[in-house]
Amino acid sequence: MAVSDPKVSIIIATYQSGEGLRRVIDSLDAQTLPQEEFEVIFVDDGSPDDTFEKLQLLESNRNNVRAFRIDNSGWPSKPRNIGIDNARGEYLMFMDHDDSLFPDGLRRAYEYAVETGADLLSPKESKTNDKWWGMSSLRRGNLPNILCGDGIQHLLPLVPHKLYRRTMMLEHGIRFPEGSRVLWEDQFINVDAYRHSEVVAVMADTPVYLWHASDTNSSHTFDPARDDFWDRLDDLMSHIDKALCGSKYREARLTLLEMHLRVRVIDRMVRLLVRDDSGRGEVALQRARKLMRRFGSREVVAALPRKHQIQARFLRKGHGDLLKGFHAQDLAAEITVRIVSMKWVQGALELEAETVFGPASSDHPILRTTGDRTLLAPPADIAAKIPNRLLDVTDEVSSMSTEFIVRSRKGHVTWAIPSKVVSSEFFSSKKGLSLRVQSKLSLDIMTGAVGHPIEENIWDLFVEIDWLGMMRLKPVHYKGKPKPGLVDGRQVIPYKNNSGALSIDLAGRLRTLASDAEPVAGHAGISSSFQVPLKNLAIVGEARYAADDLRAVSEIVPEAKEAKLDSDTVERVGLDLQAEIGNATEGPALTGQLNAGPGSYRIYARRENGFQRTRHSLVIDSDAQIEWHVDS
The missing domain is CATH 2.60.40 (Immunoglobulin-like)
Known part of the structure; x- marks a missing residue:
């Protein structure tokens, strides 16, 4: 039985999705929001392979999945619009067919959308190949409504991986522009959704969406050497100019036009101009010049950073040689x-x-x-x-x-x-x-x-x-x-x-607290109760840490000569120090006990791929006295 009143409808356009589809499904299955509280709508854009058959199988096995198929349209816009028409959720979210959600992402995003009464919610998003992705919008933390003075810059990037109130989208007829290679189609709907929303919230405290950069994602086709890059950019900037006209949206319009002039009209064109020897750079220069003259008003140019203000002057006059020379100076800077x-x-x-x-x-x-x-x-x-x-x-x-x-x-x-x-x-x-x-x-x-x-x-x-x-x-x-x-x-x-x-x-995957805290060499007590001072450790509160990642390996066994040991070997030849780290009478210390006879023992520490030999060892004499040693 299908989900009757889903909190969220996730709409996914597919086309020859390949292995990435498995990643999407696995992440949806792992959501903490119960499966009966959200629906997934797949709309296949006429894949010539077995993608739709896979979707039909998913639909037959899951009550919250529905699958549709249309003739190939050449872009995700039409499949997403079909999804909007068939959705029943309170909110809509659009996923790409090879991305993933963090496990608690959907639950928390919906919770915060309801808490703030958001018509549009921009969640925390990450990208596999971009460390800074989305961070400029999240620097102020959670924002219950950016329409109250925080600004549209907190909605960036204008990707569709957000929550949109379905009734708002339907009431105002907000749809993705359809056609083949309709670049930046997601920005069109975000501009329209921003204009028609009464509450636009930003949620920064929980990871929600992970964009997996890959060749199957159409973003790599945004090439300024192609004419349609400039055609669609002209369409987008025209749409921003019109949709955000008037004093109410003045700052939002200024912000977006400045961003596009800086990031796409100037930066993308200049990089192409510098590297291109086919003549396409000169064509891009002339297309960029037209956009600068059309949208680069004095107010918009004044909002550009100093570097781009200088480049804007050169661009207006079509001085490609000066643009390349000034860009070279930027590259010459060492930071x-x-x-x-x-x-x-x-x-x-x-x-x-x-x-x-x-x-x-x-x-x-x-x-x-x-x-x-x-x-x-x-x-x-x-x-x-x-x-x-x-x-x-x-x-x-x-x-x-x-x-x-x-x-x-x-x-x-x-x-x-x-x-x-x-x-x-x-x-x-x-x-x-x-x-x-x-x-x-x-x-x-x-x-x-x-x-x-x-x-x-x-x-x-x-x-x-x-x-x-x-x-x-x-x-x-x-x-x-x-x-x-x-x-x-x-x-x-x-x-x-x-x-x-x-x-x-923070996970003990590559480092070991007991070793990096610098145990002090010397007499440490007896094997049934030893204590080694630590000279390089800060402890907050009275907390203690169970150092269960340490093993002692007798130097008489051949394995003790190996730099690394697998977990099975350590289980067989290693001895648990039964150690913990915390504050002792005279400061931080490693305390424990080792049930072993006289001899020398090398200390191994757990890493992500087994156990690594450390610089530390101990010697137990015939009276069970322990001497701790540190290699120089």
Whole structure:
């Protein structure tokens, strides 16, 4: 029996979906929202393979699945519209045919939509190949209604993986524009939904949607060398200009037109112009020039970052050589970010970071001085075409944005880290004039996921830097030793990864707390009750950690000479230390007992792929006394 009154209708357009379809189904089956509370509508766009047969089989096995088939339309728009017409849910959500939902995503998204009364809800989304995806919209956390002054920028990116109140969509006839290769079809419906919604909410506290970048996703066909890229971009910007006209939507219209001029009209065109030798770059230049002249009003251009304001001037006049030369200067900038200090403060990891923006070599200066003023330093022929007011960056010394994030390696989830810039200065280096920015950031493991604990995983630290529109996403380098902490019973190990950048192991997959906490060599008591001081561990509260990832392997067995051991081998030859870590009388310590006879024992620690030999060993003498050893 089909679901009668679903909370959410998930609409999925399919076409030769391949193995990605299995990923979609598995993620839907894993939802914490009960299956009888949502429906899944598949609309196959005339696949020539067995995709529809697979969908029919799913429909026969699941009460909440319905499958439809249409003649091939060439784009997901028409299948999605068929899905809208057949949906019965309170809310609609559109999924691509090879993506996935996080397990608690649907339940939490619906809950927050109801809580806020949202007509349109933008949830937390991640992308497998883009660390920063969607983060700019989520930096303020949950927002119950962005129509109350927060702005349409918090709705970005304008993908269709959101919740739309079905009655609102039907009342205003909001549909995807149909046809073959209708690029940015999702932006059309988001602009219309934004205009006709009374409440537009943003939910940042729970991962909902994971976009799996792959060749089966049509996004890779957005090529500025093709005419239809510019045709459809013209259509989209015209739609924004018309749909968001009037004083009520002035800021939203300005935001979206500025974004498209910056990201697609300028950036996409310039990158093509630089790399192209077929003549398509020149064609793109002329198409981009027309859009700039049409939509680049003085107000819109003034909203562009400094770099793009300069490029907009060149574009209006069709100066492709100047655009390429100025872009080369942007690429010549070298940006490095490093951790200069790290410490534990009341359960939070407090870090200081230094960002340096400057030339990669003295042959290509980025900045120069004239009297007491600091200016951008493009080649003289380019600088001569730029007004001094755009070259002068003296007052922009404090305008660099540094947004720090942690990204999980396996789940692809990203969380923002609260940070602030504490100082900025221009300074002279061996390579030339540069900009240095000092930032402070604080990572609280128990609240870092928008008020919730950050999950057990390995997390890598990155920073997005934006100065005058010159943007980079960089790993944050770290040269120090691990700085482990025990926070409410959770092991937290910040360490330098193989790339020389900072990572944090919250799962014990690659690091071991007992080893990184630096056990002190020396006498440790007796085998039935030993205690080893730890000199490099911060403990928050009185929490204790069961160090059940440690095994002692007698050095008389051949396996003790191996650097790695599989779990079966350790089960056979390893001895449990029955250890735990916590505060002792004189500070942090590893305590435990080892039921073993006299001899030398090598300590192995569990990793994600078995057990790794550590630098630690112990010796038990004939009186059961233990001596702890650390290799130099």
